[in-house]
Amino acid sequence: MTVPVTLTGEYEGNMAESPATTAHGHPAGGSHGQPADGTKRDLLELIAGAGAAIFVGGIGWALVASMNPAADVLAVSAVEIDLAPIAVGSGITVMWQGKPIFIRHRTDKEITEARDVKLDELRDPQTDQSRVKPGRDQWIVLIGICTHLGCIPLGNKPTDMRGDWDGWFCPCHGSQYDTSGRIRKGPAPLDLALPPYAFESDTKIKIG
Amino acid sequence: MRTPRFLFAPMRTFFALMVAAALAITGLLAPPASAQDVPTPPNENWSFDGIFGTPDLAAAQRGFQVYSEVCSTCHAIHQMHFRDLTGLGFNDAQVKAIASTFTVPQGLDDSGQPKEGPGMPANQFRSPFPNEKAARAAMNGAYPPDLSLIINAREGGANYVYGILTGYADAPTGFTMQDAMNYNRYFPGHQIAMPQPLQDGKVTYTDGTPNTVDQMARDVATFLYWTSNPETTERKQMGIRVILFLVLLTGVTYAVKRKIWSDVH
Amino acid sequence: MAGLHKSDIPNPVLNWIDSRLPIITMMQKEYGVFPTPRNFNYFWNFGALAMVTLIILILTGIFLAMSYQPNTTLAFDSVQHIMRDVNYGWLIRYVHQNGASMFFIVTYIHIFRGMYYGSYKAPRELLWILGVVILLLMMATAFMGYVLPWGQMSYWGATVITNLFSAFPGVGKYIVTLLWGGFSVDQPTLNRFYSLHYLLPFVLVGVVFLHVAALHIVGSNNPLGIEPRGPQDTLPFHPYYTAKDSVGVCVFLIVWAAFVFFAPNMLGDPNNFVEANPLQTPADIVPEWYFLPYYAVLRSVPNKLLGVLMMFGSLLVLLVLPWLDTSRVRSARFRPTYRWLILVWVLSFVVLGICGAHKPEGIWVILSRIAALYYFAHFLVIMPILGKLERPLPLPESITQAVTGRPLESH
Numbered sequence: 001m002t003v004p005v006t007l008t009g010e011y012e013g014n015m016a017e018s019p020a021t022t023a024h025g026h027p028a029g030g031s032h033g034q035p036a037d038g039t040k041r042d043l044l045e046l047i048a049g050a051g052a053a054i055f056v057g058g059i060g061w062a063l064v065a066s067m068n069p070a071a072d073v074l075a076v077s078a079v080e081i082d083l084a085p086i087a088v089g090s091g092i093t094v095m096w097q098g099k100p101i102f103i104r105h106r107t108d109k110e111i112t113e114a115r116d117v118k119l120d121e122l123r124d125p126q127t128d129q130s131r132v133k134p135g136r137d138q139w140i141v142l143i144g145i146c147t148h149l150g151c152i153p154l155g156n157k158p159t160d161m162r163g164d165w166d167g168w169f170c171p172c173h174g175s176q177y178d179t180s181g182r183i184r185k186g187p188a189p190l191d192l193a194l195p196p197y198a199f200e201s202d203t204k205i206k207i208g
Numbered sequence: 209m210r211t212p213r214f215l216f217a218p219m220r221t222f223f224a225l226m227v228a229a230a231l232a233i234t235g236l237l238a239p240p241a242s243a244q245d246v247p248t249p250p251n252e253n254w255s256f257d258g259i260f261g262t263p264d265l266a267a268a269q270r271g272f273q274v275y276s277e278v279c280s281t282c283h284a285i286h287q288m289h290f291r292d293l294t295g296l297g298f299n300d301a302q303v304k305a306i307a308s309t310f311t312v313p314q315g316l317d318d319s320g321q322p323k324e325g326p327g328m329p330a331n332q333f334r335s336p337f338p339n340e341k342a343a344r345a346a347m348n349g350a351y352p353p354d355l356s357l358i359i360n361a362r363e364g365g366a367n368y369v370y371g372i373l374t375g376y377a378d379a380p381t382g383f384t385m386q387d388a389m390n391y392n393r394y395f396p397g398h399q400i401a402m403p404q405p406l407q408d409g410k411v412t413y414t415d416g417t418p419n420t421v422d423q424m425a426r427d428v429a430t431f432l433y434w435t436s437n438p439e440t441t442e443r444k445q446m447g448i449r450v451i452l453f454l455v456l457l458t459g460v461t462y463a464v465k466r467k468i469w470s471d472v473h
Numbered sequence: 474m475a476g477l478h479k480s481d482i483p484n485p486v487l488n489w490i491d492s493r494l495p496i497i498t499m500m501q502k503e504y505g506v507f508p509t510p511r512n513f514n515y516f517w518n519f520g521a522l523a524m525v526t527l528i529i530l531i532l533t534g535i536f537l538a539m540s541y542q543p544n545t546t547l548a549f550d551s552v553q554h555i556m557r558d559v560n561y562g563w564l565i566r567y568v569h570q571n572g573a574s575m576f577f578i579v580t581y582i583h584i585f586r587g588m589y590y591g592s593y594k595a596p597r598e599l600l601w602i603l604g605v606v607i608l609l610l611m612m613a614t615a616f617m618g619y620v621l622p623w624g625q626m627s628y629w630g631a632t633v634i635t636n637l638f639s640a641f642p643g644v645g646k647y648i649v650t651l652l653w654g655g656f657s658v659d660q661p662t663l664n665r666f667y668s669l670h671y672l673l674p675f676v677l678v679g680v681v682f683l684h685v686a687a688l689h690i691v692g693s694n695n696p697l698g699i700e701p702r703g704p705q706d707t708l709p710f711h712p713y714y715t716a717k718d719s720v721g722v723c724v725f726l727i728v729w730a731a732f733v734f735f736a737p738n739m740l741g742d743p744n745n746f747v748e749a750n751p752l753q754t755p756a757d758i759v760p761e762w763y764f765l766p767y768y769a770v771l772r773s774v775p776n777k778l779l780g781v782l783m784m785f786g787s788l789l790v791l792l793v794l795p796w797l798d799t800s801r802v803r804s805a806r807f808r809p810t811y812r813w814l815i816l817v818w819v820l821s822f823v824v825l826g827i828c829g830a831h832k833p834e835g836i837w838v839i840l841s842r843i844a845a846l847y848y849f850a851h852f853l854v855i856m857p858i859l860g861k862l863e864r865p866l867p868l869p870e871s872i873t874q875a876v877t878g879r880p881l882e883s884h
Contacts, residue, residue, distance in 0.1 A: 040467070041464065041467040041468070044460060044463050044464045044467060045464050047460045048457065048460045048461045048464050048719070051453070051456070051457040051460060051461075052457065052719075054453075055453070055454070055457065055726075058450075059529075059532075062560075062561040062564055062565065063532060063533070063536045063561075063565065065560045065561055066536050066539070066540075066559050066560050066561050066562060066565055067536070067539065068560050070540070070554070070558040070559045070560065070562070071291070071557070071558035071559075072289070072330070072554065072558045073558075075289065075291045075329060075330035076330045078330075080328075259735055287550070287553045287557065292557070353747075356553070357553070357746040357747075360738060360743060360746040361743050361744070361746035361747050362743055363743050436746075438557060439556070439557075439563040443563065443564075443567075443734055443737075444734060444735065446564070446734065447730065447731075447733070447734020447735055448734075450730050450734065451727060451730050451731065451734070454723060454726050454727045454730060455727065457723050458720065458723035458724055458727065461716070461719045461720050461723050462720050462723075464716055464719075465716040465717055465719070465720050468712050468713060468716045469713065469716070469717075472511060472708065472713070
């Protein structure tokens with residue numbers, strides 16, 4: 001009733017002392033008393049124990065690895081989005097890896113607002129330029145999850161409350177983001193994160 | 209341990225019995241011949257046979273071409289996605305290109321209507337019919353089975369599929385055929401609803417392989433073996449390593465056991 | 474009696490734990506120094522092998538359950554999702570699927586060993602009965618597990634086996650409706666089988682614990698069937714039998730791995746690669762190989778109710794085996810006639826298994842009837858009578874004397 005790992009003798013010291021063993025008609029605990037033989041046996045036990053540990057570890061590895069995202073989950077991790085239908089000033093929310101992605105087609109006013117701010121006023125200082133793709137200033141693409149506790153901020157629909165900085169407003173604890181998705185007020189510590197994406201053409205991006 | 213000799217007789221008998229039983233069972237568990245005539249499929253050699261055998265990917269790629277150009281008109285492989293084609297030896301760019309030549313359902317459009325578009329690697333292969341009823345309605349009552357698992361789902365596996373594809377012939381004289389049925393040497397009961405799907409020259413291979421019925425049947429059977437068992441190569445390679453490891457471990461463990469028991473014997 | 478356990482563990486941390494919960498002392502007593510007869514042969518490996526199998530089955534099952542969907546429209550495809558998309562999913566599933574067969578192989582050999590060496594005889598009757606309960610639980614678990622992939626054999630196997638209960642007059646059809654949760658095998662059936670397939674292995678672990686606890690009260694039997702007379706007849710379980718069991722485990726894992734990696738579907742049925750279709754029964758309905766002998770018993774009787782009773786009887790008769798065997802000695806080694814008749818019984822079991830795989834026609838009907846007749850006669854007629862008539866061979870004085878050939882040393 002023993003798995004092979006118990007072979008390496010943690011209890012052997014106790015074994016040799018136990019009365020049940022010494023009562024036998026032969027040396028206690030097998031060939032413990034014979035040093036030359038004992039060393040060879042210890043080595044063999046070590047190899048066997050290590051082998052068993054590797055085998056059990058291998059099984060454990062496969063089992064735990066099975067909990068990682070499966071091939072189908074990884075496969076949909078890239079989505080292509082057509083930007084053509086998004087009018088200036090409005091935004092859409094799409095799903096990527098189970099998360100909402102905000103894509104907003106910014107107005108010139110919103111871009112200017114985002115660029116006029118001084119970096120040292122920001123809690124998590126990042127330039128607007130670093131948050132958009134070069135030459136695509138009108139498109140801001142964000143992971144729409146508040147960096148406080150994971151709620152989805154309002155502001156992607158024109159009718160939504162957008163907060164004091166015309167960006168996004170999180171209804172859970174009142175965090176406010178600007179038109180570049182940077183945190184300006186409230187408990188959230190960081191700017192809205194950016195998903196990995198690239199422009200495939202002027203009107204098409206691929207997220208993931 | 210010196211064991212009196214007489215003690216061994218029943219043990220040896222038992223093992224002999226078990227070996228005999230195992231042989232008998234493997235022989236006799238083969239599915240019983242039923243009342244209907246179940247022909248034995250031909251016995252071909254396959255790249256994936258045996259302990260080291262893995263599917264011949266060039267053949268499987270040709271088989272995929274046969275499937276796409278011929279079989280897919282009626283038969284689905286709904287367990288498969290375009291992304292799975294990397295297992296056939298295509299690279300990501302090729303898979304993407306192949307996928308985009310297929311039109312597949314892509315959820316709903318902005319007005320809530322079902323949308324179709326060029327396939328992406330994550331998409332499933334498109335089924336030729338929306339459901340079984342539609343298939344039967346279109347196919348004169350017959351239902352072309354999904355082929356994703358067909359090799360595992362038929363006794364005889366690839367041999368069966370190869371047999372069906374090459375087994376069309378004229379019905380022997382005196383054999384009564386039902387309407388709209390076709391005679392096939394290897395189909396149980398010999399009457400199959402599917403008309404002969406392959407004729408010499410049906411597809412054009414780009415690698416210069418002769419496009420005979422025999423070759424195409426072989427290739428598509430290899431492809432379908434792969435769709436049934438896409439893990440074969442990984443499984444057999446891992447198996448060889450695991451078993452070698454376990455054999456070594458058994459040796460060491462046995463040596464430990466011998467040492468430990470040396471004073472008892 | 475309150476107070477700390479006096480632990481002799483030198484390590485202070487372990488000692489602290491052991492004083493409050495003497496689990497280390499217990500392990501040492503039960504698996505360390507536990508006095509075990511010195512003359513076990515390799516048949517005594519199979520209990521440990523069954524334990525290892527149960528652990529691996531539970532572990533792989535837990536991870537399969539993370540990706541499986543117990544829904545009639547999704548179940549079949551979710552199994553293929555495991556096979557194709559989940560990391561190492563094919564490996565985990567093939568280990569689990571073939572593990573069921575491995576569990577039955579080692580358990581059947583374990584049971585045979587008990588029967589051959591009389592391990593069920595006093596004072597080990599309860600130990601044996603708990604073993605039979607384990608077998609029954611295993612069968613229920615295996616049957617329900619086979620339904621989960623929702624292939625054609627899953628579906629029709631479930632239909633046929635649950636319909637067995639319809640044989641009982643009056644209440645039969647109500648029992649079947651209760652089992653199904655409807656009027657055919659369908660979503661409620663699949664869902665509850667999933668629930669029970671997850672639950673029963675843990676019940677199994679509980680009964681295995683009782684089985685082992687009972688074993689450690691009465692001690693192990695041995696190939697000679699005589700009790701150890703003193704310490705010279707026993708060895709501490711560790712390292713002697715931990716080492717010997719480890720050898721058996723390694724060899725067993727090779728066999729299991731050979732199935733998983735090179736013939737994963739050899740013991741399965743092609744029909745189960747076709748999704749369940751309630752409108753079409755496959756041409757040949759056969760249960761998994763480990764149920765074939767009982768299935769043959771069922772079909773060897775032309776009457777439905779009688780067939781069902783015989784089938785259940787073929788298992789339940791094992792419960793009273795300790796009282797059917799009237800022999801004074803345990804081990805078949807010392808029973809010149811029984812030694813061969815038990816092998817005939819094994820043969821009848823194997824023949825029943827082969828008959829179970831064939832359509833009940835012609836020679837197979839006759840063979841299965843002869844085999845079934847012997848199966849029952851062996852227990853109900855031969856064992857009670859033979860025990861009284863047979864003259865056993867003289868038993869050795871002690872285990873040590875039999876093993877070394879030396880007369881008992883004086884102490």
